[in-house]
């Protein structure tokens with residue numbers, strides 16, 4: 001058993017920490033308030049290689065491991081979870097799926113610029129379109145249809161709550177081709193945002209991660225060339241499940257960062273704020289909170305790193321990624337709530353950051369599979385033995 005990070009992993013963590021402090025912290029409160037997408041920060045992420053962390057250098061990526069990805073996600077999420085979700089979706093839901101299952105032509109055409117995060121000097125990222133107005137947790141109930149017309153498909157339907165909805169150039173869209181086949185009739189397609197019939201719908205006015213652009217996306221008779229289907233006919237649902245297993249490690253790491261960001265702020269605040277004649281950190285009521293925060297965060301970190309390690313070592317990480325996500329997101333909600341409490345009245349106002357972290361934490365229990373869905377996945381794996 002080896003708990004030490006490699007020199008390269010330490011370097012990546014430091015680079016992400018510097019990026020978060022220097023590029024994300026300035027303006028984070030304002031972006032949250034205005035619901036402004038962090039375009040400049042996303043461009044900088046791309047420049048630093050964080051849009052294609054695990055993608056092979058052969059396809060424009062940084063060629064790093066999943067452990068490094070977790071470390072980078074944690075550091076960025078400590079400061080701005082809106083920036084980190086943009087990074088997470090591009091890395092684990094879009095780039096990973098394309099690299100694992102795309103054809104050589106699909107990889108050259110789409111993966112290379114996605115991993116670089118840029119094309120022609122502009123941001124170039126992706127989005128993952130599975131959720132629908134009536135298909136969230138029940139993901140096999142896809143209403144979006146892709147009618148097979150031989151050399152192309154005709155796509156119709158609506159997708160909801162799409163992260164990177166308006167800033168993405170490329171969408172991976174799950175759609176039902178043959179309803180009689182249920183989940184085996186679902187396909188996944190690479191769709192470009194500017195194709196005729198694609199409309200970016202309303203932007204959601206959200207509780208948290210307000211700096212990420214979440215939209216509905218509408219498809220009206222969109223012609224998708226056959227060569228833009230990923231994998232064999234009917235592979236779409238398996239594609240979504242396998243991709244989400246990795247995505248859940250990214251969201252777990254995001255939740256870990258939100259929790260550790262709130263903890264670090266609470267620790268610092270408790271040392272400089274006095275009450276009853278001494279720093280509040282010297283009151284046992286606060287010390288116990290800090291002790292519980294530190295302990296739960298450490299347990300969450302170990303779950304995230306174990307899931308990442310399993311993925312890096314070619315093991316089945318379905319259960320460990322769900323365990324990491326459910327435990328870490330629940331930890332994030334608990335830690336951030338306590339962080340607001342430690343800060344007292346100051347915690348309830350925006351300048352002290354913890355109220356935003358508390359709002360941001362909530363979504364980690366919902367997206368890329370709710371806590372309830374993670375328990376379904378874990379329960380089934382446990383029963384399989």
Ligand code: CAA
Pocket residue numbers: 089093128130131136137138139140161162163183184237238241242244245318367368369370373376377
């Ligand atoms: N790997 C491979 N195949 C899998 C799989 C996995 N992890 N999980 C299921 N499958 C296969 C099953 O084997 C089955 O195939 P067969 O019919 O060939 O046997 C098929 O998929 C259907 O599976 P189930 O019968 O288990 O399906 P279910 O209806 O019971 O649902 C579920 C299972 C786990 C609840 C699944 O629907 C699920 O994960 N739902 C949540 C969806 C989700 O996470 N959405 C997030 C949206 S993306 C997002 O949030 C992105 C963002 O922008 C941040």
